[in-house]
Amino acid sequence: MDGDLLQQFAAVQRAQGLAANTIRNRHSIIRGLIRATGKQLPDITVTDLRLRLGRDGISAGTRRTERAAFAAVFAHLVEEGLRDDDPTLRLAKVRAPRGTPRPFTREQIDLMLRSGAYRRTRAMILLGYFQGFRVASIAATHGADVDFTSGTIRTVAKGSKALVFPLHPVVRTLAATMPADGWWFPARGGREGHVRPGSVTDAVRDAKVRAGITDPRLTAHSLRHSFGTDLVDAGVDIRVIAELMGHESVATTQIYTQVSADRRREGIHALEGVPLPQRSGRSQIAA
Template sequence: MGVAQRKPQLRLISDQDDWDLALAYFEEYQRSAGLAETTIRNRASFVRTLRRSCGKSYEEVTLVDLRRHLGRPGITAGTRRTERGALVAFFRFLLEDDFRGDDPTVRLAPVTAPKGTPRPFTRAQIDAMLDSGAYRKTRAMILLGYFQGFRVSQIGAVHGGDIDRLTSTIRTVGKGNKERRLPLHPVIAELATTMPADDWWFPARGTRTGHVRGSSVTDLITKAKIRAGITDPKLTPHSLRHAYGTDLVEAEVDIRVVQELMMHESLATTQIYTGVSERRKRAAVDALPGRVVPIRSGRSANPLAA
């Protein structure tokens, strides 16, 4: 039986089975293209949100439905833009693989979102989380987020075999399955002596094998944040990575070096960290030489003055 024959028929449906089957094919498609598991899971979540919002089969979803869904209140412009990207990818896949005969996202307007700004934890806040009574592995996650600048998905996937003590480096896989070997911070080198040398640092629980998911890392660090009395909703586990980038720039590390350490594809992404240091702004303004301001205009001495 060919693949096309196994696909769900284009018909009116009221249950979620056909959505789930289409999503399963979509996930396979993305994996074959080398997309990260985090991206695949996030896109699936956005598609399921649309399904609940529309209450329609995927072949019935219209441009109006998509506009109404993306325009719903309570979501930020950045989230709306990310969600639009996921839906565009999903419906283009449905068209390419003959799940439906058209693509309703063709005329879906791009979402304008303000330029992102870092939302870093301060060192005092990071210390408060470490001293909050968090368990040893949660503290290790916090340290990896700040001293290596890892995303939660990278934190969850750390393996003892990633550490190379001879070169003092750590292997990690970032967005787009980009594999890098980065300098190992001394704090993490010391941490490694207390963690498994030939196994996952944060193994999955229960019947699952492998390592914990990024969502579990998020939950654990968030609990430490709450215990530390940090109430700012804009501060998330990803803010540890923002603190990493911000403090590197504050230490006057070359921006290209920061880009490499943070595994940013574009320098423009890294440059958002250059605008957050009030100390450096003040130093820049103070660098302008002063001058004596005359008390009088001097017009009487120079009648031709403007």
């Protein structure tokens, strides 16, 4: 029964124009809920949901994402007459701390590009850093998205928004070597279309490991954080950065205005040094 319900729910979301990645992530979250409770969706209670959201080992951001998925599916069940109540209405809101960027340094990005990464992995890294693309946009890059005449590149961003961005010169050079009328990263194994976003994540992770970068916080999405952080450090207006990152509100972009590690290092080094005293000077004071 739940399989049919989830197929119907997926069809509703596609009709709403939600991104395939969003639908896929919600499906995974809901399947996890069903496995954890051992119940069918119409029988799940608010207590079940609280236990699921309150389990150990997940971040506040994950809890918030899962709560949103639960709210969407149970609202659908009520609308279709498959439940009389929506248990998510009794769930407390999830408070998630304001995020902080976790960018690669430019040196780390150069290392990944020069440490034996495959050509298509290098292309993924360049799109992530020089265009600020999310992994879903990287995976779905098509030759037809690039307009050499206007110097732009088109993508479908988070929330299924079709956006057009200026083409960075590095990506323009890259585009001349990529398929002009096909997916830049076609799926393998006989599948049609482009690679999944997870394949981009895996490829960048492998390049990171090959480059000897051990920070577990750095992921493929960190390339986008590097894009935003380095633009701030270069003095680009925050409103321009918001446009380049596809943010609807400048408030979302504000996390990149936090002082970067390089700026903090420059700040501490701005204090002029003094010779370290070898003696306390107490004997001279006593005299």
